[in-house]
Amino acid sequence: DVQLVESGGGSVEAGGSLRLSCAASGIRGNYCMAWFRQAPGKEREGVANKYTSGTTKIADSVKGRFTISEDNANAKINLYLQMNSLKSDDTAMYFCAARVDWGCTWSFDSYNYWGQGTQVTVS
Secondary structure, three states, rough: OOOEEEEOOEEEEOOOEEEEEEEEEEEOOOOEEEEEEEOOOOOOEEEEEEEEEOEEEOOOOOOOOOEEEEEEEEEEEEEEEOOOOHHHHOOOOEEEEEEEEEEOOOOOHHHOOEEOOOOEEOO
């Protein structure tokens, strides 16, 4: 079974930084892993994604402030989202998502697997 577990959320002042982590297990073959976020009353939006080959994409709204990276250890894929220069608009629930055997997309309903989410609050 595929499992995604996020961590690293919290509260931070504007201008600060946070690093989110997602530990993924059970993923085989080619995959896309992504970070999405959803603020109250808003649609879920893609923030960053990374394909097996290493290709990464960052949403325009966070470009220059957020970076996505990955490492692999102990049969798990560890996905990270480094968030710098945080703004109040970045306040949202952040989700890790995975899509197996397909390339990356910004469409959240194309992802098969989701973590439980981690809250980021910027004040």
